[in-house]
Amino acid sequence: MTTVSIALMLALSTSSVYAAQDNAYHHEAEIGxxxxxxxxxxxxxxxxxxxxEAVEQADKPYALAAFxxxxxxxxxxxATTDIEDLYxxxxxxxFDSKWFLGAGVSQLDIDDAAFDITTYEISAGYFLAQIQN
Incomplete structure (x- = not known):
């Protein structure tokens, strides 16, 4: 094993230990x-x-804490495949009043296509449930 693969193995094993200890977290990363x-x-x-705002997971299921x-x-x-890339x-x-505003932009680049596809998203809403963090 190389030094990089050993370091990566240790980093992945410590992140699962961190999650098992019910610590609050700010970062979430996924590679698939x-x-x-x-x-x-x-x-x-x-x-x-x-x-x-830190995600508290002490009193809720770990998989739903971010939700x-x-x-x-x-x-x-x-995301990427043989013929397309998605960004x-x-x-x-x-807001403190539990109203929220969201926005996003996506770019899909397709090989051999005449044009790329760009989509824009805007959302707004209100959290009805008052969940304790």
Whole structure:
């Protein structure tokens, strides 16, 4: 094993220990790979999200802690296949009154296409439930 792979193994093992201790966190990262057939290189997907208010997970299921967090966030995503690349950046700002505004932009680059696809998103809403963080 190389030094880089040992360091990566240690980093991944300590992050799961950190999650098991019910510590609050601000960063969430995910890297995934999907190979659905032997004909292509598959799909590679990377996501990162930053929570401006710490996500408390002590009294809720770990997998739902980020969902129950009613705080501002910013996120980025990159996904790629043999023929296309997807870039996304989005964010959500939550006011003290629990009203929120969100916005995002996505760019899909397709090989051999006459044009790329760009989409814009705007959202607004109100958190009805008062969840304790």
């Amino acid at each position: 790979f999907l190979d659905s057939s032997g004909e292509s290189d598959g799909l590679v997907n990377a996501n990162y999200r930053y929570y401006f 129950f967090n009613q705080g501002s966030t910013v996120s980025v995503r990159y 996304n950046i989005s964010g959500e700002f939550v």
